[in-house]
Amino acid sequence: MAAPSTIAVNGSSAVTSSQSLLAGLDEEQRVAAEALLGPVCLLAGAGTGKTRAITHRVAYGVATGVYPPSRVMALTFTSRAAGELRGRLRSLGAGGVAARTFHATALSQLGFFWPQVVGGTMPRILESKGRIIAHAADTLHLKLDTPTLRDLAAEIEWRKVSRLTMEEYAVAVQDRTLPDAVGIERMLDLHTAYEAVKDERRQLDFEDVLLAAAGMLETEAWVAQQVREQYRFFVVDEYQDVSPLQQALLDLWLGDRDDLCVVGDASQTIYSFAGARSDLLLSFPSRYPGATVVRLEQNYRSTPAIVDTANRLMRDRAGSLTLRSTSRATSAPQVDGKAVAPTIERYRDDRAEARAVANQIADLVAAGTRPQDIAVLYRINVQGAVLETALADAGVAYQLRGGKRFFELPEVKQALMMLKGASVAGTVEPLFKTVSDVLRSLGWTQDAPETRGAVRDRWESLNAIMGLAEAAEPGTGLREFSDDLYERAVGQHEPTLDAVTLATLHSAKGLEWETVFVIGLSEGLVPISYAKSPDAIDEERRLLYVGITRARRRLHLSFAQAAPKRQTPRQASRFLEELHSRTPDVGGPPPGA
Numbered sequence: 001m002a003a004p005s006t007i008a009v010n011g012s013s014a015v016t017s018s019q020s021l022l023a024g025l026d027e028e029q030r031v032a033a034e035a036l037l038g039p040v041c042l043l044a045g046a047g048t049g050k051t052r053a054i055t056h057r058v059a060y061g062v063a064t065g066v067y068p069p070s071r072v073m074a075l076t077f078t079s080r081a082a083g084e085l086r087g088r089l090r091s092l093g094a095g096g097v098a099a100r101t102f103h104a105t106a107l108s109q110l111g112f113f114w115p116q117v118v119g120g121t122m123p124r125i126l127e128s129k130g131r132i133i134a135h136a137a138d139t140l141h142l143k144l145d146t147p148t149l150r151d152l153a154a155e156i157e158w159r160k161v162s163r164l165t166m167e168e169y170a171v172a173v174q175d176r177t178l179p180d181a182v183g184i185e186r187m188l189d190l191h192t193a194y195e196a197v198k199d200e201r202r203q204l205d206f207e208d209v210l211l212a213a214a215g216m217l218e219t220e221a222w223v224a225q226q227v228r229e230q231y232r233f234f235v236v237d238e239y240q241d242v243s244p245l246q247q248a249l250l251d252l253w254l255g256d257r258d259d260l261c262v263v264g265d266a267s268q269t270i271y272s273f274a275g276a277r278s279d280l281l282l283s284f285p286s287r288y289p290g291a292t293v294v295r296l297e298q299n300y301r302s303t304p305a306i307v308d309t310a311n312r313l314m315r316d317r318a319g320s321l322t323l324r325s326t327s328r329a330t331s332a333p334q335v336d337g338k339a340v341a342p343t344i345e346r347y348r349d350d351r352a353e354a355r356a357v358a359n360q361i362a363d364l365v366a367a368g369t370r371p372q373d374i375a376v377l378y379r380i381n382v383q384g385a386v387l388e389t390a391l392a393d394a395g396v397a398y399q400l401r402g403g404k405r406f407f408e409l410p411e412v413k414q415a416l417m418m419l420k421g422a423s424v425a426g427t428v429e430p431l432f433k434t435v436s437d438v439l440r441s442l443g444w445t446q447d448a449p450e451t452r453g454a455v456r457d458r459w460e461s462l463n464a465i466m467g468l469a470e471a472a473e474p475g476t477g478l479r480e481f482s483d484d485l486y487e488r489a490v491g492q493h494e495p496t497l498d499a500v501t502l503a504t505l506h507s508a509k510g511l512e513w514e515t516v517f518v519i520g521l522s523e524g525l526v527p528i529s530y531a532k533s534p535d536a537i538d539e540e541r542r543l544l545y546v547g548i549t550r551a552r553r554r555l556h557l558s559f560a561q562a563a564p565k566r567q568t569p570r571q572a573s574r575f576l577e578e579l580h581s582r583t584p585d586v587g588g589p590p591p592g593a
Contacts, residue, residue: 018060018063018064021033021056021059021060021063021092022034022056022060024056025052025053025056026049026298028053028294028295028296028297028298029049029052029053029056029296031292031294032053032054032057032261032292032294032296033053033056033057033060034057034060035057035261035292035294036057036060036061036064036066036067037066037259038258038259038290038291038292039258039259039260039261039284039288039290039291039292040260040261040262040291040292040293040294041261041262041263041281041284041285041288041291041292041293041294042054042261042262042263042264042294042296043264043265043266043281043293043294043295043296043321044263044264044265044296044321045265045267045296045297045299045321045323046265046267046268046299046301046310046323046545046546046549047299047300047301047302047323047512047549048296048297048298048299048300048323049296049298049300050237050263050265050296051084051085051088051237053263053296054074054235054237054261054263055085055088055089055092055094056092057235057261058072058074058089058092058094058097058235059089059092059093059094061233062093062094062096062097063093063094067097067233068232069094069095069096069097070096070098070230071230071231071232071233072094072097072098072231072232072233072234072235073097073098073099073100073105073231073233073234073235073253074089074097074098074099074100074234074235074236074237075099075100075101075102075105075234075235075236075237075250076099076100076101076236076237076238077101077102077237077238077241078101078510079101079104079490081101081237081238081510082099082100082101082104083099083487083488083490085099085237086099098231102210102246102249102250103206103209103210106209106210106212106213106214106249107125107209107213109213109216109227110122110209110212110213110216113216113220113223117216117220117223122204123202123203123204124202124203124204125203125204125205125206125209126198126203126204126205126206128153129152129153129156129157129194129205130146130149130150130153132194132197132198132201132203133149133152133153133156133190133194134149135197136190136193136194136196136197137149137190137193139193139197140186140189140190140193142181142182142186142190144181144182145181148179148181148182151178151179152179152182152187152190154273154274155176155178155187155191156191156194156205156207157206157207157274157275158273158274158275159172159191160205160207160208160211160245161207161210161243161244161245161246161274161275162243162244162245162275163244163245163248166188166191166192169188169191170188173187173188177530207245210245210246210249211245213249214245214248214249214252217249217252217253218252224252224255227253228253228254228255228257231253232257232259233259234250234253234254234259234260234261235260235261235262235263236250236260236261236262236263237263237264238263238264238268239262239263239264239280239281239284240264240265240266240268240269240276240278240280240281241264241269241271241276242276242277242280242281243274243275243276243277244275244277245275247277247280258288260288262281262284264278264281265321266278266281266282266318266319266320267314267317267319267320267321267542267545268509268542268545268546269539269542270505270506270509270539270542270543270546271506272535272539278319281319282318282319295321296321297321297322297323297324298323298324298326299323299324299325299326300326301512301549301552302325302549302551302552302553302555303325303552303553304325305340305341305342305555306342306548306549306551306552306553306555307323307324307325308325309342309548309555309579310323310545310548310549311323312578312579313541313544313545313548313575313578313579314541314542314545317538317541340553340554342548342551342555342556342557343555343556343557343558344557344558344576344579344580345556345557345558345559346558346559346560346561346572347558347559347560347561348560348561348562349560349561349562350383350386350520350560350562351386351390352560353519353520353558353559353560354386354387354389354390354519355390355393355394356558357376357387357390357517357519357556357558358387358390358391358393358394358396359394360517360556361374361376361391361394361396361500361517362394362395362396364515365396369514369515370498370514371396371397371398371498371499371500372497372498372499372500372501373513373514373515374500374501374513374514374515374516374517375500375501375502375503375508375511375513375515375516375517375550376500376501376502376503376516376517376518376519377503377504377505377508377516377517377518377519377547377550378502378503378504378505378518378519378520378525379504379505379520379525379526379528379543380504380525380528381504383519383520383525384400384502387502387519388400388502391500391502396500397460397497397498397499397500398499398500398501398502399497399499399500399501399502400502400503401501401502401503401504401507401508401511406461406464406497407488407489409461411442411458411461411462412461412462412465414442415438415439415442415462415465416482416485416486416489418438418441418442419434419435419438419478419481419482419485420482420486422434422438422478422482423477423478423479423481423482427478429478431469431472431476431477431478431481432469432470434478435465435466435469435478435481436466436469439462439465439466442462443458443459443462444459444462444463444466445459460497460498460499461497463498464497464498465485467498468481468485469481501513505518505526505543505544505546505547506543508546508547508550509546511550512550512551512552513550513551513552514551514552514553514554515551515552515553515554515555515556516547516548516550516551516554516555516556517556517558518544518547518548518555518556518557518558519558519559519560520558520559520560521544521557521558521559521572521573521575521576522559522560522561522570522571522572522573523570523571523572523573523574524570525559525573526540526543526544526573526575527540527541527573527574527575528540540575541575544573544575557576557579559572559573559576
């Protein structure tokens, strides 16, 4: 047996054997964790514990001495996900492992090698393409509004992550859906003008960071050698979201080696508009003959009825997994001794739908459900406005996911600065008292203010910090607590507010709640009106699958028959029709009744 390794648990240290890292895994997760060398592909369905599997795999590799921690790179797509990976790996004794986004890794390498390869300082990174695109449009005598500028930025990003030259893009654009204000010829001119303005100003956009890093590795053998000497073992989470450009960079990091573990779920590919390619996941075994392929299909998140609904939605779809539910009937909500099935509801109009959902949420909260355990999901942001009004009228606090980030709020920045200052001063007061004193000086009170609006929002933010202090391990010092807050800020690991979450289906990916309402499930919204091709419709199906699999115990699906100021009634989404006909125990009337 390998020598014991020291693993940090809740801030303390405990000695455990490498075998204990495998003890809590199911059979499939254990197979994945023990496959340490060569190509490994984890096909991981929603709620199957994929993060647990990959972090225990890396930690097991470190504990057994197979992986030197400094030579392992775990790659993911958001700073929040990377922060979560780092935290889990650290708690499992693998704190020396790097966990970063593709962009952060490429930017670090670019910043290090640029002076030696190109000379001078690296160009400035654009925070947003909007102004450059607007200037490029001016040179072409085009006046474009803000939404069109955003669409143009997305189109430029798609071209770059797809690794298309301007000549190749000129062919591909023939089949692209473009903004009404810009035809094909103008679109090509704008791409060219954008690159010219950017180069003239000596700036790089985020896609250029990946392109330039790949270019250095391709053209400078010594750069590639240094990078490959640094990192030998790679893990890529959410591999179904990898773009051709990211895959090219990954191939360059690997070189002729094959110590690569990828994890993903083709049924959760919802970013093809941004260049994501699930075929890279599905073709992995053919690209790496002899690869270890493990299917994680044991769902630990949702009740059997929710799992069954998800399976029925994705039945017979290419690359889909068949989830298996654990025996959780006793944990499912009960009515008259029977588990509550997912429901499908039809409402007169959007306001009626919003009011009904808000009232149901108010009833759940009154019965003891925590607001932060409830989410309302929808296809596009504008659908949230009527919900905000309905929830406010019902006296239910809510937060918009995708709004201003918690650690970017002025009151939170001020609190962090004051807590940091108090920690430097070396206070010896208990953590709870020191934090409460600092927050009281900023206006926090033990009881919430009666009013809604900015005053209440500020209190909720400060109260969330107080909640973190209350939840800290006994004996945690102010300096340790302050450092943890700053680490959360860097990793965008935000605390949970005591409020219902409102979010688009896209922004809900990777999250979960006890109760989920998915609203607006009508033709034109899900699937969205511009989804015309079979591939686009399939992506909309996957988007609903993501929404369904966010729910642990309760799932409520609904649509409204009438839209404001429109005479033509809406039709229920074709996906609702399928679910009602395929799922005998789904509640509610047939959508078209």
